Amino acid sequence: MVMWFKRKHDQILSILLVFPSALAILVFVYGFIVLTTYVSFSNWNKLVPDYSFIGAANYLRVFQNPRFLITLRNLGVFTGLFVGGSLILGFLLAVLLDRRIKAEGLFRTIYLYPLALSFIVTGVVWRWLLNPGSPQMGSAGINLLLEKMGLGFLKTGWYTDPRIGIIAVAVAAVWQMSGYVMAMYLAGLRGIPEELREAARVDGASEFQIYRFVVLPLLRPITFGALIVLGHISLKIYDLVVAMTGPGPGYSCDVPAYFMWELTFRANRFGQGAVIACILLIGVSLLILPYLRYSLRREAKI
Amino acid sequence: MKQKVSWMLVVLLAVGLLGWAQVGTPLVLDKVSSLADIALTVFGDTAYAPAIMRATNSKALVDNTFARISRLDEILPAGSKLWIPEETWAKAFLAVWDPNRVEDLFGGGKLVVGSWWTTGGEAEGLEALFATYRSRYPDVLIVNATVAGGAGFIFKAIVKPRIIAGDPPDTFQLHAGLEVEGYSPETYLRPLDDLYTIFGWDKVFPADLLDLMRYEGHYWGVPVNIHRSNVLWYNKEIFAQYGLTPPTNWDEFFAICEKLKNTGIVPIIIGNAGGWEVAHLFEDILASVLSPDEYRGLWTGETPWTHPGVTKALEILKRIMDYANVDYSAHTWDTALDYFVANKGAMHIMGDWAWGWFMAKQIDYKVGWAPVPGTKGIFVALSDTFTFPKRAANPINVIGWLEVCGSKEGQIAFNMRKGSIPARTDITPAEKAQFNPYLQSCMDDWARDAIVPSVIHGAAAPESWVVDFKDTINLFLVTKDVKGAQEALVAAAKTALGK
Numbered sequence: 001m002v003m004w005f006k007r008k009h010d011q012i013l014s015i016l017l018v019f020p021s022a023l024a025i026l027v028f029v030y031g032f033i034v035l036t037t038y039v040s041f042s043n044w045n046k047l048v049p050d051y052s053f054i055g056a057a058n059y060l061r062v063f064q065n066p067r068f069l070i071t072l073r074n075l076g077v078f079t080g081l082f083v084g085g086s087l088i089l090g091f092l093l094a095v096l097l098d099r100r101i102k103a104e105g106l107f108r109t110i111y112l113y114p115l116a117l118s119f120i121v122t123g124v125v126w127r128w129l130l131n132p133g134s135p136q137m138g139s140a141g142i143n144l145l146l147e148k149m150g151l152g153f154l155k156t157g158w159y160t161d162p163r164i165g166i167i168a169v170a171v172a173a174v175w176q177m178s179g180y181v182m183a184m185y186l187a188g189l190r191g192i193p194e195e196l197r198e199a200a201r202v203d204g205a206s207e208f209q210i211y212r213f214v215v216l217p218l219l220r221p222i223t224f225g226a227l228i229v230l231g232h233i234s235l236k237i238y239d240l241v242v243a244m245t246g247p248g249p250g251y252s253c254d255v256p257a258y259f260m261w262e263l264t265f266r267a268n269r270f271g272q273g274a275v276i277a278c279i280l281l282i283g284v285s286l287l288i289l290p291y292l293r294y295s296l297r298r299e300a301k302i
Numbered sequence: 303m304k305q306k307v308s309w310m311l312v313v314l315l316a317v318g319l320l321g322w323a324q325v326g327t328p329l330v331l332d333k334v335s336s337l338a339d340i341a342l343t344v345f346g347d348t349a350y351a352p353a354i355m356r357a358t359n360s361k362a363l364v365d366n367t368f369a370r371i372s373r374l375d376e377i378l379p380a381g382s383k384l385w386i387p388e389e390t391w392a393k394a395f396l397a398v399w400d401p402n403r404v405e406d407l408f409g410g411g412k413l414v415v416g417s418w419w420t421t422g423g424e425a426e427g428l429e430a431l432f433a434t435y436r437s438r439y440p441d442v443l444i445v446n447a448t449v450a451g452g453a454g455f456i457f458k459a460i461v462k463p464r465i466i467a468g469d470p471p472d473t474f475q476l477h478a479g480l481e482v483e484g485y486s487p488e489t490y491l492r493p494l495d496d497l498y499t500i501f502g503w504d505k506v507f508p509a510d511l512l513d514l515m516r517y518e519g520h521y522w523g524v525p526v527n528i529h530r531s532n533v534l535w536y537n538k539e540i541f542a543q544y545g546l547t548p549p550t551n552w553d554e555f556f557a558i559c560e561k562l563k564n565t566g567i568v569p570i571i572i573g574n575a576g577g578w579e580v581a582h583l584f585e586d587i588l589a590s591v592l593s594p595d596e597y598r599g600l601w602t603g604e605t606p607w608t609h610p611g612v613t614k615a616l617e618i619l620k621r622i623m624d625y626a627n628v629d630y631s632a633h634t635w636d637t638a639l640d641y642f643v644a645n646k647g648a649m650h651i652m653g654d655w656a657w658g659w660f661m662a663k664q665i666d667y668k669v670g671w672a673p674v675p676g677t678k679g680i681f682v683a684l685s686d687t688f689t690f691p692k693r694a695a696n697p698i699n700v701i702g703w704l705e706v707c708g709s710k711e712g713q714i715a716f717n718m719r720k721g722s723i724p725a726r727t728d729i730t731p732a733e734k735a736q737f738n739p740y741l742q743s744c745m746d747d748w749a750r751d752a753i754v755p756s757v758i759h760g761a762a763a764p765e766s767w768v769v770d771f772k773d774t775i776n777l778f779l780v781t782k783d784v785k786g787a788q789e790a791l792v793a794a795a796k797t798a799l800g801k
Binding site: 127133134137159262265 | 463566568773
């Protein structure tokens with residue numbers, strides 16, 4: 001017995017140490033996922049909880065709601081622009097900084113700093129910057145800058161124009177997150193041995209070809225990681241919209257998370273709010289699962 | 303026995319002389335007595351002993367000449383100084399107090415007041431209510447739990463999870479009317495019928511308002527004020543410059559808009575960043591094209607939403623948007639008024655809380671007011687009330703709060719600053735004269751006009767319907783599709799009314 005205990009000592013200790021947090025995660029993450037999923041099939045559509053089962057009625061109602069369909073479309077546009085924009089801009093910045101320029105540390109800090117802000121602050125700042133002003137009161141923010149530069153024909157209504165709407169929000173989000181992508185890529189670029197590039201040069205590759213056929217493939221795990229991080233931020237985006245635009249004209253800036261909040265806590269339709277929560281969860285899992293598979297496979301290899 | 307009678311006479315005389323402002327009277331015992339004896343002598347019923355104990359302990363916290371009573375059956379020595387509460391408060395105490403909650407007999411504690419009054423006049427009004435409360439219950443610590451956001455749309459979303467979790471504020475702001483439905487009052491709020499009788503509120507508030515306050519046959523809040531939703535504010539300087547007079551119907555309104563269109567002045571200022579402001583405008587347009595009965599019928603199912611008046615209202619709204627500032631979705635109603643301040647905007651349609659804003663900006667000298675075109679003789683009303691959650695942590699402190707809210711003193715102090723009118727009907731001409739000219743004219747209209755409930759401010763319809771209504775109008779601003787919007791309004795009414 002004593003021997004057994006001694007042998008298993010480390011194992012028991014580690015299980016005991018992990019147990020509390022495992023239990024908390026089980027209850028507060030997975031338990032509530034189950035509860036939310038159940039609520040999405042229940043008749044809880046006033047303040048007092050009502051857990052009676054009503055099938056897919058909430059799902060039908062949510063998908064018949066024109067505002068929800070608009071938020072889905074907005075989310076698609078936002079995700080595409082935000083993830084694509086951050087990756088491309090981040091990569092370009094990293095490549096430029098990797099050229100051993102002067103005061104690299106200063107530039108790196110400048111580009112990375114927006115990440116230190118919360119989305120609320122970013123939202124407020126960009127609300128001011130993209131406030132279009134009006135003919136009567138004069139232009140404001142970026143429109144004023146364009147006007148002073150003699151580029152007045154480029155002025156638009158930004159987020160007050162329903163055709164732009166969510167795109168303006170994506171601009172702010174790219175501004176905030178591209179520095180983060182830059183940092184990831186920069187670390188990756190520094191990790192690529194100079195010999196590989198040299199070898200490519202010896203083989204007669206142009207600089208563009210080196211990036212295209214040597215550097216980018218080697219950076220694939222970083223691109224993948226950045227994609228996951230940006231993707232789940234994008235699906236959950238809420239605070240930026242609240243601080244910057246609200247739902248916008250004709251819900252052109254609205255996102256599912258914002259609509260979920262309003263549907264649940266203003267209209268008291270807890271069941272329908274849970275439906276949107278479930279849809280967002282499915283979206284995030286679709287994004288995370290390939291990543292989990294990929295990283296598990298890699299761990300197995302190692 | 304004679305002595306006891308003389309006590310009683312002195313006490314009653316003092317209460318009568320000092321009147322309402324006094325919330326009780328001190329009493330020094332001339333012989334050893336128990337609380338039950340005193341209660342029997344003063345109130346004629348031993349049941350009032352806990353009320354006297356609580357009132358005395360409250361006093362003792364701020365004035366150590368008063369006795370501290372630690373038990374209900376304590377025998378108090380001669381010379382002990384007690385505080386005899388007012389009879390109405392004592393009755394309310396007995397109605398509210400749960401005998402299992404001995405902790406309520408010791409006074410002090412907190413009063414957590416939830417509201418969305420954070421800016422300008424409204425914060426000052428709330429502070430005036432607090433001051434009145436503090437002067438009467440100095441032992442209680444007031445916790446001002448406000449959440450910013452016009453029409454309370456953020457506050458409501460934050461207070462609801464707290465209510466479900468069983469941790470509500472001790473009292474919170476609620477619009478009079480069907481908004482209470484969203485709080486499932488039968489589960490979470492205490493009906494106030496008994497307090498209405500004790501404090502006589504059912505006699506001092508107008509019948510229309512009392513009807514509005516009753517949901518499922520009970521009262522759930524105490525109204526502190528009345529606001530008017532359908533006010534057209536106009537810039538006197540611009541109107542004088544262009545020789546304009548306030549429009550009385552929509553044709554005149556659009557004639558003014560046409561005239562101002564190319565002058566570098568925005569004819570009608572709109573801010574819709576809060577998401578409710580244009581829906582507010584739309585409810586006023588509905589009130590202008592429908593008769594008061596038809597308008598009320600929209601929310602009860604008697605007027606169908608297919609009514610041609612609704613079509614007309616949508617068309618008017620569509621046309622108004624052509625004359626509005628292009629950046630309306632970047633502004634809330636108050637930031638949009640920058641146009642007004644700069645003399646770049648001529649008219650604005652907003653509830654009369656805007657008057658408090660004008661005064662705070664000291665531009666009230668150039669602000670004129672008129673009913674929204676087509677709503678002369680109609681008063682689209684909303685009222686703020688305070689509730690009594692069943693699970694309030696400090697129920698006894700809430701009694702005094704509701705008492706202050708419903709009192710004349712509290713209502714006058716509050717409304718003069720908030721820029722609204724008292725809900726009570728017993729305001730004397732001398733008291734009325736203390737209010738500013740706008741509010742005096744508003745009081746006249748309130749007494750004279752047909753009263754219809756505001757929808758976007760919670761009076762006419764439950765919250766879920768309000769959200770559908772608002773969503774439809776916000777979508778309409780972009781689609782400009784009158785037919786589609788009307789169909790959506792019909793569908794929303796069907797969902798809400800179940801027919």
